[in-house]
Amino acid sequence: MMRFYRRAFQDIIGNRFVNTLTVITIALSVLIVSAFVLFFINTAELIDPWKQGARIMVYLHDQVPQERIEPLLRQISGMYGVDHATFISRQEGLERLKKSMKRQPSLLENLKANPLPDAFEIRMIPESQSEAAMEVLANGLEALPEIAEVEYGQQWIGRISSIVGLFRLGGYALGALFFAASVFIVANTVRLVLYSRRQEVEIMRLVGATDGFIKAPFYLEGLILGAAGGTLGLGGLLAAFLFASTSLDQSLAGTLLKLRFLPLSTVALVLAGSMVVGWLGCYLSLRQFLGQTPLSEPL
Amino acid sequence: MTANGAPEALIRLFHVHKRYGPKHALVDISLDIPKNAFYFVTGPSGAGKTTLLRLLYLGERASEGQILVDGMNLSRIPAKRIPFLRRKFGIVFQDYKLIPTKTVFENVSLVLEAAGKKFRLIQKKVRSVLRTVGMEDKAEALPPSLSGGEQQRVAVARAVAGDPKIILADEPTGSLDEDSAAVIVDLLKGFHTRGGTVLLATHDRSLIKKTGGRVVHLHQGHLKEITSAGLDYR
Ligand SMILES: Nc1ncnc2c1ncn2[C@@H]1O[C@H](COP(=O)(O)OP(=O)(O)OP(=O)(O)O)[C@@H](O)[C@H]1O
Numbered sequence: 330m331m332r333f334y335r336r337a338f339q340d341i342i343g344n345r346f347v348n349t350l351t352v353i354t355i356a357l358s359v360l361i362v363s364a365f366v367l368f369f370i371n372t373a374e375l376i377d378p379w380k381q382g383a384r385i386m387v388y389l390h391d392q393v394p395q396e397r398i399e400p401l402l403r404q405i406s407g408m409y410g411v412d413h414a415t416f417i418s419r420q421e422g423l424e425r426l427k428k429s430m431k432r433q434p435s436l437l438e439n440l441k442a443n444p445l446p447d448a449f450e451i452r453m454i455p456e457s458q459s460e461a462a463m464e465v466l467a468n469g470l471e472a473l474p475e476i477a478e479v480e481y482g483q484q485w486i487g488r489i490s491s492i493v494g495l496f497r498l499g500g501y502a503l504g505a506l507f508f509a510a511s512v513f514i515v516a517n518t519v520r521l522v523l524y525s526r527r528q529e530v531e532i533m534r535l536v537g538a539t540d541g542f543i544k545a546p547f548y549l550e551g552l553i554l555g556a557a558g559g560t561l562g563l564g565g566l567l568a569a570f571l572f573a574s575t576s577l578d579q580s581l582a583g584t585l586l587k588l589r590f591l592p593l594s595t596v597a598l599v600l601a602g603s604m605v606v607g608w609l610g611c612y613l614s615l616r617q618f619l620g621q622t623p624l625s626e627p628l
Numbered sequence: 629m630t631a632n633g634a635p636e637a638l639i640r641l642f643h644v645h646k647r648y649g650p651k652h653a654l655v656d657i658s659l660d661i662p663k664n665a666f667y668f669v670t671g672p673s674g675a676g677k678t679t680l681l682r683l684l685y686l687g688e689r690a691s692e693g694q695i696l697v698d699g700m701n702l703s704r705i706p707a708k709r710i711p712f713l714r715r716k717f718g719i720v721f722q723d724y725k726l727i728p729t730k731t732v733f734e735n736v737s738l739v740l741e742a743a744g745k746k747f748r749l750i751q752k753k754v755r756s757v758l759r760t761v762g763m764e765d766k767a768e769a770l771p772p773s774l775s776g777g778e779q780q781r782v783a784v785a786r787a788v789a790g791d792p793k794i795i796l797a798d799e800p801t802g803s804l805d806e807d808s809a810a811v812i813v814d815l816l817k818g819f820h821t822r823g824g825t826v827l828l829a830t831h832d833r834s835l836i837k838k839t840g841g842r843v844v845h846l847h848q849g850h851l852k853e854i855t856s857a858g859l860d861y862r
């Protein structure tokens with residue numbers, strides 16, 4: 330096993346220039362593709378609630394009597410596109426508000442009366458939700474005499490969601506493209522090394538080396554190139570991420586949006602993927618090269 | 629021993645032909661080489677000596693006919709098994725075929741590494757064969773920095789290193805002075821006395837006379853005759 334490592338490292342050092350270029354290419358591919366993944370992971374947090382059903386808040390007039398609540402709830406629950414509706418009394422609403430404003434309790438302390446109206450929280454059925462469906466439902470709700478105001482500010486998320494969907498498609502395409510390009514470049518590099526070693530390969534065959542023995546260092550080289558490129562690319566992404574998130578933290582957006590880096594499992598996956606690139610590139614050029622040498626199968 | 633008392637053949641060629649396009653390099657060669665024989669293959673340049681040796685280790689396939697080596701039928705060997713056939717042979721190539729970018733030591737150890745030998749054993753074995761050919765001082769040299777004769781000695785060292793059953797030596801003394809040639813021939817004879825089989829291609833008549841053994845005469849691809857030379861009648 331040691332001798333395979335030695336041969337692989339000799340090859341890498343012997344062809345420093347192409348190998349460096351290859352590692353950089355893989356690193357750039359990994360950087361770009363995993364930047365996309367990072368983007369998706371961070372936007373998913375924004376979009377996921379929308380996916381679980383859009384939320385509509387409905388506020389009632391002050392004078393709606395207690396006994397109207399129950400039938401109203403049933404009526405709303407029966408409307409098209411509604412998954413479920415919950416009643417939130419004005420007391421409950423105040424509790425929630427107090428909880429969410431724990432840090433500034435003084436703001437609420439001096440209240441003489443509860444300023445909040447009674448409300449319904451409505452979740453839409455995810456499958457039947459669209460901007461249009463939301464509009465229709467909102468209009469239907471507004472038409473009810475007991476209802477003072479309908480609030481559905483999450484409309485914009487729906488729009489972002491479809492843009493992100495488009496981005497995701499582009500990301501897949503770009504990922505596939507970079508994958509193929511990296512495989513191609515590794516294949517080319519290994520071909521170059523093979524070419525410089527073709528005499529050696531032929532001699533090894535003549536003295537009874539199996540193809541496995543001959544190929545092993547090349548595969549090792551492919552895996553090393555892939556791993557090096559993957560590490561470099563992820564390292565670059567991490568550096569860029571740390572830079573971006575510290576500068577974001579200091580701005581206002583930082584309080585609204587908490588950026589996360591790729592989870593460890595994804596990092597491992599990207600690294601494994603770049604090693605697969607190395608392996609595959611090697612496989613392709615070995616298959617082509619060893620298939621061509623006369624001694625593989627004398628005729 | 630076979631029924632008729634002739635020694636069992638280690639190598640058997642049966643109506644073997646080799647053509648390169650319209651060129652007939654070997655024509656209808658039938659030949660038995662017993663275990664532990666010392667055979668010369670001789671003939672003028674272009675007679676087919678190298679071609680004959682190449683067919684044995686499947687450097688190329690015969691165009692026609694059957695070849696058996698140590699019980700293996702070469703026309704039936706799948707590609708995967710070819711390395712194992714080749715390990716039966718130690719080969720001294722006419723053009724040496726040393727790897728120019730590897731040291732003398734590495735060139736010789738390659739055979740043992742390919743055969744999956746242990747590191748310790750390889751170190752010992754390579755030192756010892758380099759000593760026998762008188763090249764231990766040049767173990768770290770690269771082949772291009774060696775003279776033709778020195779390269780030839782390294783090639784011989786590599787051929788014997790793997791303890792093969794058969795040595796195929798193609799003009800192993802071609803670029804050597806008489807003394808160095810004698811060293812090589814002694815080495816091959818030693819291999820022979822230890823039970824090995826040797827096929828030595830050469831057109832050096834005096835070498836054949838001095839060494840002795842069976843002589844296969846080729847001429848333009850045809851097997852002319854098999855004679856005995858020297859004291860060694862086998
Ligand atoms: N790969 C090849 N393609 C075409 N012709 C070939 C090939 N190899 C050998 N020949 C031809 O076959 C004939 C026998 O060649 P071979 O090399 O076996 O001769 P040889 O006896 O070893 O000669 P020498 O003493 O010069 O080494 C020659 O005429 C040669 O030109």
Ligand SMILES: [Mg+2]
Nearest residue numbers: 677678722798
């Ligand atoms: Mg020849």
